[in-house]
Each structure stands twice: as structure tokens, then as C-alpha cells.
Amino acid sequence: MASPGEGLPVGAEVEVDVTAFAHGGHAVARHEGQVLFVRHALPGERVRALVTSAGAGERFLRADAVSVLSASPDRVEPPCPWAVPGGCGGCDLQHVSLAGQRALKAGVVREQLSRLARLEVDVEVEAVPGDDAGLDWRTRVEFAVDDSGRAGLRRYRSHDVVPVDHCRIAAPGVDRLRVTEGSWDGAEAVDAVAPSVGEPVVVRVPEDGAGPVVRERVATSWTGPDGATVTFDRTFDVDARGFWQVHPGAAPTFLAAVMGELGVREGERVLDLYCGVGLFTAALAEAVGPSGQVVAVEADAAATDHARTNLADHPQVAVLTARVDDAFGVARPVRRGPSRRTGRPRAAARSPLVPPTADVVVLDPPRSGAGRGVCAEVARLRARVIVYVACDPAALARDTAALVEAGYRLDRLRAFDAFPMTHHVECVATFRPAEGGR
Structure with a gap:
């Protein structure tokens, strides 16, 4: 060697x-x-x-x-001429058939769960409805800008800007903005956003003042706990540069998958962790009704401002602006200075808005996952069901191990190809108490 x-x-x-x-x-x-x-x-x-x-x-x-x-x-032949060695770094898998891409992603999810959680799980990556070619789906694209003011996409692991004509996975609304044909002197980047409601928008980065707010409509359905079909149709305010699923079919697909697993009943108490602008929160609030309670936690202040607006018609919802680990009182290391050396754990007081028990918990953490401390606190709530939405298989596997150690079992796992032509995959994992639990 x-x-x-x-x-x-x-x-x-x-x-x-x-x-x-x-x-x-x-x-x-x-x-x-x-x-x-x-x-x-x-x-x-x-x-x-x-x-x-x-x-x-x-x-x-x-x-x-x-x-x-x-x-x-x-x-297969890549559909984009820029998806080649030395070209754009955005797509990893344009040289692979869609079926082949999904098989590779399923293998990664299986391998991570086996290696990090010691679980052997059969996984099939499902297509997101409305996606039969893997192209023209990305509703949010950030274009880099070079020193001459020309917009393009980054080369892999580089700050170099590749002067593409247009992005093959970008949604038609993004293409109509013709960002790569303009001059963007003074901008570091340009965000192009094609929301499901209204016209596409362009945002220069950095912005001058508050960025635009766009609207996203989600219409879907699932089977409720009584066997009846539940329909959902709601519009959400979100910052143009804020978090929202970039595939137009992703939000309704994930919402239906999550709610179909939970079987939320009227009057229950629910936690929605990493709630963003309130997508899952809204459906949970409708399910628990006026006699129930939903506590939604999100660190991004702009997102929680929108969540309160989006959920104003649901007084049974409490929205808390806080890191989830801080809300639970989980100590976290302090990063000190440019060296990012870790200091002593930072003590945090548990928020009084976080209840001691819950019937249902939903987690949709960032790519780094929830972490062992948050998983331990979630398990202490003794919920009858936990649904975890994950955008990173390794983080999901680590957190699965923590939840299993705390007394839960992985009951079901679904995986979705919400990012065709890339290695990314989204998972929806359902956990229930192990034998002898609640």
C-alpha cells in the first residue's frame, strides 16, 4: 500500500x-x-x-x-455538455440512467444504515411524481458571478465559474430569467427562483435590504387514521432565498408520506422540529384540531416569522424561534475564533414551550442531522411515533442508531429521488417504540 x-x-x-x-x-x-x-x-x-x-x-x-x-x-450520454470532467460540478450522475441513479442511491442508504446503525434495511428509491426525465425540475438555482460580472455555475471543488448557456436541471421558470445572459457587476451570486405561485424572481447576492417573498402552493392527500382520504391545499409565504424544497413535486410528496405514517388524531400533542415556514406544522395543526397542540421549533428567525403568518389561523400552534438543541437544553460545544477550536459545552436551559411528553414528533433537520443529544431528548418524550425526514443518509444512520439505543425501532423507510442527476436522496424514516416501550 x-x-x-x-x-x-x-x-x-x-x-x-x-x-x-x-x-x-x-x-x-x-x-x-x-x-x-x-x-x-x-x-x-x-x-x-x-x-x-x-x-x-x-x-x-x-x-x-x-x-x-x-x-x-x-x-448514458450526459444530457448536459457541461457535466464532464473539468465542467460544472453541480450534477454527479448525468452519465447514469435514471434507474441506475436510483439503484446507486439505494445502495448508499443501505450501506450507511448497515455501517453506522447496524441495521440491514431493504431500500428502494422512488421517483417523485411528475419527474420522468430527471431534467427541468430545479426551481431554485444559485448562479456564481465571476470578476467580469458574468454568471455561471461552479466547477467541482473550485471557485472557478463555468460559463454555461443554461442549467439542464433548472425549471423552465428559472430558464426564462436568462441569468447567464446578463451582466451582474458587483454581485457575488445571483439566485433565480421559480415559485409555484406567481412569476419567477431574481435576487442579487448580497441583497440590498430585505429580499423578496414568494408563495408556494402545496396540494396533496393521504389516508387518515380512520381510513378516510385527507386532502390538503394551502399556500405558504417563504423568502426567495429561504429554505423550500427545490423539486416542485417534493413538498407534496414528503408531506403525504409523513402524514400517512403519523396517523395524527384529534386532540394530540405534536412537536414539529426544524419546522421552516410551517409546511408540516400546518397539516399537523389541521389534524389535531382546536383541542390539540403543535409546538414548532426553527432556528431561522425569518422562517419563523413566515411560519407565524402562514399559521395565523391555527391558535393551537406555538412557534418557537430557537435552535432545536437549545430548545431541549442540550449542551453543545462552543466554537472559538477562526481556528474553530472546541471549547467547553455550552449549557442551555430547556424552553418552557417544549413539553415533557408528546404523542407525535416530526423532525426535518439540516444535512448534519439532529445529533445524539437531540435524539435522546426526543426519545424521552415517549411519542407513539416519530417521523424523521432526512436529506443525508449518513446523518440519518447516525441518528437512527441514537434513537434505537434510546428505545425506538426503525419501522419503515422510504427514499425519494428528489434531486435527479445528483447523488442526493431524501428519506422518510418512521420510528416506533421497541418492544416494552410505550
């Missing part, structure tokens, strides 16, 4: 056999014992790989497949 510093140099080319697909969108190969993470390759292929950079401590190398010597049956 090559020792650190003795491996292939950057710029070297080598023929390798690709053996696996890793979390993060990389195919995995080895050369004389050294691991290569190879973009634009597929398991089962033999490729010629160009080394582009070394990983931390040179424990691994990053590379691009610059030629394919033996192709996988899942390989």
Missing part, C-alpha cells in the same frame, strides 16, 4: 477498475492499495482516471474518469 506522500501525484493518469459507489457521489477504485474517488465513473467499469487532488493527509485521491475503457450498462 502506498504511504502518505508516496502515491500518485496530481496530474497523473492511471487505468483502474471501479468497484463501488460511495456516499457523496464518488465511484471507488484502488491503485496499488491507494483509494481513488472517481467522478464520472460507475461500478463495474474500467476507466482511465486523471488525479485531480489529494484528500486530507493524502489518505485518498480525487480523480476524474477521462476515458471509459469498459462501460457499465447503466452508462
Whole structure:
């Protein structure tokens, strides 16, 4: 095995056999014992790989497949001319058929749960309704701007701007804005947003004052606890640069998946953690009715301002602006200065708005996950069901291990291809008390 510093140099080319697909969108190969993470390759292929950079401590190398010597049956011609070595870094999987992409993502979810949670779970990645080609779906695109004021997309792991004509996965409303044809002197970036209600908008970054507010409509249905069909149709205010699902079919799909698992009953007490502008909160409030209670927690102040507006007709909802770990009184390390050294854990007082028990809990944390401390506090609520919406399989697996350790079992897992042409995958995991629990 090559020792650190003795491996292939950057710029070297080598023929390798690709053996696996890793979390993060990389195919995995080895050369004389050294691991290569190879973009634009597929398991089962033999490729010629160009080394582009070394990983931390040179424990691994990053590379691009610059030629394919033996192709996988899942390989296709990328629909975008910029999805090539040295091109745009936004899409990892344009060289893979949609069925192949979903199989790779399912394998990553299985592997992370097996490795980090010690669970063997069968996973199938489902298409999001309305998506049959994997293109023209992204309703929010941030374009980078170079020193000349030209907008484009970033090269992989680089600040370089690739001058694309238009993004092939961008929604038609984003394309109509023709951001890449304009001049954006003085801007660091340009956000193009095509909401489901109203006209597309452009936001210069940094903004001058408050950014625009857009409206998003969600219409869907699911089966309620009595077996009847529940319909939902509501419009939400959200900052143009705030968090909202970028695939137009994602929000209704995830909402139906979550509510169908929960079976919320009238009069129950529910926590909606990392609630954003209140998508799940609104449906939960309708389900528990005036006699129930929903506590929604979100760290982003702009999002909670919108949540209070969006939920003004539901007095049974309390919206708390706070980090979820702080709301539960979970100590977290303090980051000190530019070195980001970790200091002593920061003590936090549990918010009086967070109840000691709950019937139902929904979590939709950021990519880093909820964390062991939050999972332990959620388990102490003794909810009859917890549904966790995850955008990162590794974080989900770590938090699954924490919930299992705290007395819950993974009852069901669904995965959705809400980000076609990329390695990202969204999961909806349902947890219920293990034997002997509530």
C-alpha cells in the first residue's frame, strides 16, 4: 500500500477498475492499495482516471474518469455538455440512467444504515411524481458571478465559474430569467427562483435590504387514521432565498408520506422540529384540531416569522424561534475564533414551550442531522411515533442508531429521488417504540 506522500501525484493518469459507489457521489477504485474517488465513473467499469487532488493527509485521491475503457450498462450520454470532467460540478450522475441513479442511491442508504446503525434495511428509491426525465425540475438555482460580472455555475471543488448557456436541471421558470445572459457587476451570486405561485424572481447576492417573498402552493392527500382520504391545499409565504424544497413535486410528496405514517388524531400533542415556514406544522395543526397542540421549533428567525403568518389561523400552534438543541437544553460545544477550536459545552436551559411528553414528533433537520443529544431528548418524550425526514443518509444512520439505543425501532423507510442527476436522496424514516416501550 502506498504511504502518505508516496502515491500518485496530481496530474497523473492511471487505468483502474471501479468497484463501488460511495456516499457523496464518488465511484471507488484502488491503485496499488491507494483509494481513488472517481467522478464520472460507475461500478463495474474500467476507466482511465486523471488525479485531480489529494484528500486530507493524502489518505485518498480525487480523480476524474477521462476515458471509459469498459462501460457499465447503466452508462448514458450526459444530457448536459457541461457535466464532464473539468465542467460544472453541480450534477454527479448525468452519465447514469435514471434507474441506475436510483439503484446507486439505494445502495448508499443501505450501506450507511448497515455501517453506522447496524441495521440491514431493504431500500428502494422512488421517483417523485411528475419527474420522468430527471431534467427541468430545479426551481431554485444559485448562479456564481465571476470578476467580469458574468454568471455561471461552479466547477467541482473550485471557485472557478463555468460559463454555461443554461442549467439542464433548472425549471423552465428559472430558464426564462436568462441569468447567464446578463451582466451582474458587483454581485457575488445571483439566485433565480421559480415559485409555484406567481412569476419567477431574481435576487442579487448580497441583497440590498430585505429580499423578496414568494408563495408556494402545496396540494396533496393521504389516508387518515380512520381510513378516510385527507386532502390538503394551502399556500405558504417563504423568502426567495429561504429554505423550500427545490423539486416542485417534493413538498407534496414528503408531506403525504409523513402524514400517512403519523396517523395524527384529534386532540394530540405534536412537536414539529426544524419546522421552516410551517409546511408540516400546518397539516399537523389541521389534524389535531382546536383541542390539540403543535409546538414548532426553527432556528431561522425569518422562517419563523413566515411560519407565524402562514399559521395565523391555527391558535393551537406555538412557534418557537430557537435552535432545536437549545430548545431541549442540550449542551453543545462552543466554537472559538477562526481556528474553530472546541471549547467547553455550552449549557442551555430547556424552553418552557417544549413539553415533557408528546404523542407525535416530526423532525426535518439540516444535512448534519439532529445529533445524539437531540435524539435522546426526543426519545424521552415517549411519542407513539416519530417521523424523521432526512436529506443525508449518513446523518440519518447516525441518528437512527441514537434513537434505537434510546428505545425506538426503525419501522419503515422510504427514499425519494428528489434531486435527479445528483447523488442526493431524501428519506422518510418512521420510528416506533421497541418492544416494552410505550
